[in-house]
Amino acid sequence: MSAAITLWNKQMMKSLRNTEEMIGMLIQPVLWVVLFGVGMGSLLGPAMPGGDDFYISFMLPGIIALTASGGAIGGGSVWLMERIQGIVKEYLAAPIPRLSILMGNALSIVTKALLQSIVILIVGVIVGANISTNPLGWLGGLALVAGFALGFAGIAIMFASNTDNPGAYHMMIMLFNLPLLFLSNALYPLETMPTWMRIGALINPTTYVVTGLRYTLLDVDPNLVQVETIPLWLCFLAIAIFACLGMWLGYRAFKKSLK
Amino acid sequence: MSKVIKNNLAIEARGLVKRFGEDILAVDGVDLAIESNTIYALLGPNGAGKTTTINMLTTLLEPTEGTANVAGFDIVKQANDVRSSIGVTFQETTLDNELTGVQTLDYHARLYGMSKDQRQTKIAELLALVELEDAANRAISTYSGGMKRRLELIRGLMTDPNVLFLDEPTLGLDPQSRARIGDYIVELKEDRGMSVLLTTHYMDEAEQLADKVAIIDHGKILIEGTPSELVDQMGADVITIAGQGNKDDFIEKVNDLSCCETITTGNGIIQIGVDAGSRRLVEIISLANETDFTVEDISVAKPSLGDVFLKYTGRQFRD
Numbered sequence: 001m002s003a004a005i006t007l008w009n010k011q012m013m014k015s016l017r018n019t020e021e022m023i024g025m026l027i028q029p030v031l032w033v034v035l036f037g038v039g040m041g042s043l044l045g046p047a048m049p050g051g052d053d054f055y056i057s058f059m060l061p062g063i064i065a066l067t068a069s070g071g072a073i074g075g076g077s078v079w080l081m082e083r084i085q086g087i088v089k090e091y092l093a094a095p096i097p098r099l100s101i102l103m104g105n106a107l108s109i110v111t112k113a114l115l116q117s118i119v120i121l122i123v124g125v126i127v128g129a130n131i132s133t134n135p136l137g138w139l140g141g142l143a144l145v146a147g148f149a150l151g152f153a154g155i156a157i158m159f160a161s162n163t164d165n166p167g168a169y170h171m172m173i174m175l176f177n178l179p180l181l182f183l184s185n186a187l188y189p190l191e192t193m194p195t196w197m198r199i200g201a202l203i204n205p206t207t208y209v210v211t212g213l214r215y216t217l218l219d220v221d222p223n224l225v226q227v228e229t230i231p232l233w234l235c236f237l238a239i240a241i242f243a244c245l246g247m248w249l250g251y252r253a254f255k256k257s258l259k
Numbered sequence: 260m261s262k263v264i265k266n267n268l269a270i271e272a273r274g275l276v277k278r279f280g281e282d283i284l285a286v287d288g289v290d291l292a293i294e295s296n297t298i299y300a301l302l303g304p305n306g307a308g309k310t311t312t313i314n315m316l317t318t319l320l321e322p323t324e325g326t327a328n329v330a331g332f333d334i335v336k337q338a339n340d341v342r343s344s345i346g347v348t349f350q351e352t353t354l355d356n357e358l359t360g361v362q363t364l365d366y367h368a369r370l371y372g373m374s375k376d377q378r379q380t381k382i383a384e385l386l387a388l389v390e391l392e393d394a395a396n397r398a399i400s401t402y403s404g405g406m407k408r409r410l411e412l413i414r415g416l417m418t419d420p421n422v423l424f425l426d427e428p429t430l431g432l433d434p435q436s437r438a439r440i441g442d443y444i445v446e447l448k449e450d451r452g453m454s455v456l457l458t459t460h461y462m463d464e465a466e467q468l469a470d471k472v473a474i475i476d477h478g479k480i481l482i483e484g485t486p487s488e489l490v491d492q493m494g495a496d497v498i499t500i501a502g503q504g505n506k507d508d509f510i511e512k513v514n515d516l517s518c519c520e521t522i523t524t525g526n527g528i529i530q531i532g533v534d535a536g537s538r539r540l541v542e543i544i545s546l547a548n549e550t551d552f553t554v555e556d557i558s559v560a561k562p563s564l565g566d567v568f569l570k571y572t573g574r575q576f577r578d
Contacts, residue, residue, distance in 0.1 A: 002372070003370055006366060006369040006370055007370075009366075010358075010366050013362075014355075014357050014358070017357070018357070082355075085352075085353065085355075086349060086351050086352070086353035087353050087354075087355055089319060089347075089349055089353050090349075090353050090367065090414075091370065092318075092319050093317050093318070093319060093342060093345070093347045094342060094367075094370040094371060095339045095340075095342035095343040095370075095371060095372075096370055258319070258320075259320075
């Protein structure tokens with residue numbers, strides 16, 4: 001575990017010193033909230049039952065999920081570059097567990113996702129989202145984000161372990177990422193989807209993190225955000241399974257790449 | 260501060276084999292017995308199996324067959340003990356350009372569980388050893404090739420390893436940097452009692468540094484010995500000929516001469532070990548004239564490890 005913390009520390013230090021990366025990390029979610037949220041909100045808001053600011057609140061968890069998966073993609077890319085540059089060999093020759101190499105990378109992804117989530121929430125409040133003031137809700141929400149980011153980090157590491165080509169990696173991961181966002185209830189409610197799409201959304205972990213975040217982070221009438229089809233405990237269970245599954249897939253692919 | 264290792268062998272390998280998939284046999288039964296406190300050089304053309312052998316000994320790859328002990332530990336069953344006892348410099352640069360020299364050494368030592376005090380002392384000592392103090396806090400992206408190599412070398416030394424693996428430590432460096440790294444390697448053996456396994460593309464380097472040399476090709480060790488043992492078996496002089504025409508006929512004629520100890524052909528180069536070079540030169544040229552072979556280039560020289568290499572691998576070493 002101390003090796004994982006050392007590697008986490010190294011990744012975080014590199015990110016914090018990289019001004020462009022830091023600015024991008026903070027600006028991108030703000031752009032989503034302000035441009036997409038406010039734009040769509042002004043179109044849909046008046047028609048929605050919760051009023052003008054309702055859509056911003058509704059889509060904020062989706063932006064958090066999107067940002068977390070974007071962070072995981074970036075983390076997978078760091079992993080790929082470390083493999084291509086042979087830096088992973090330095091870790092492999094050290095007396096540390098193989099899993100800790102993976103965990104160091106994944107933990108830095110999770111840390112960044114949590115920081116970005118907080119930024120999104122703050123910007124959300126500024127543009128008028130109704131955020132819960134219950135600290136337990138925040139804690140639960142951040143736990144869901146951490147689990148989702150961990151699972152996605154594992155999947156990104158899996159893709160990054162299976163190729164030596166950054167272009168191929170980004171192509172594959174984008175193909176995977178797009179349906180995860182749009183085939184979920186992140187941007188539109190489950191109720192209005194056609195049945196085939198609703199089935200897709202129900203096997204998509206994004207739906208569970210988004211629903212869970214609507215329960216825990218928002219201060220709006222639960223009926224309005226239509227969370228009643230999925231209970232909160234199921235959100236936590238699904239995200240826990242997704243986190244374990246993702247890490248297992250990433251670890252398996254990593255081990256295979258060492259043969 | 261000489262390091263004593265069980266049965267005095269730093270590295271002991273028995274029948275190491277590595278296959279990649281069905282078709283590729285990278286290492287085909289390598290046996291090694293490297294005594295501690297020696298410098299051992301593995302020489303071989305590209306693709307000979309040097310790096311794969313090192314990757315197995317440093318626990319990055321598991322052997323398909325065979326076993327090996329490094330610093331007294333089994334490379335598969337006691338991989339973590341092996342990792343704690345060795346230092347490695349890989350063939351390709353494995354530095355993170357965004358870090359500084361000090362950060363590189365510090366993070367490395369943290370992975371091995373060294374305390375902060377230990378790390379600081381060691382970093383200062385090793386930076387001084389390779390004269391990198393001035394660049395210590397600069398990003399590695401500003402380093403020259405030689406500086407990067409020196410930094411990688413001392414990264415491998417941070418944990419005071421018993422056995423040091425250096426895969427092409429001087430590849431692509433200018434002669435001055437090569438000579439410096441060579442000096443450091445000898446110092447490590449003599450002052451710190453380390454055992455060093457290195458691979459190199461430079462024959463002269465192996466000749467100067469190594470106590471023992473092994474020539475490896477197609478995943479097998481072809482011959483092993485001290486540099487002088489290997490060179491001595493080539494004869495007093497070596498005549499090297501390049502030419503065109505009926506080579507086979509010419510070689511047959513040369514073989515009939517009693518003076519000629521060795522003949523090698525590879526890449527169109529003919530190499531003849533003789534008892535006295537300048538005296539036999541005339542004889543050999545006249546043989547070429549008798550046969551249908553045109554000599555384009557001929558030289559006489561004292562044999563070197565390069566000639567030994569050519570004899571055993573049939574390939575000329577490019578440096």
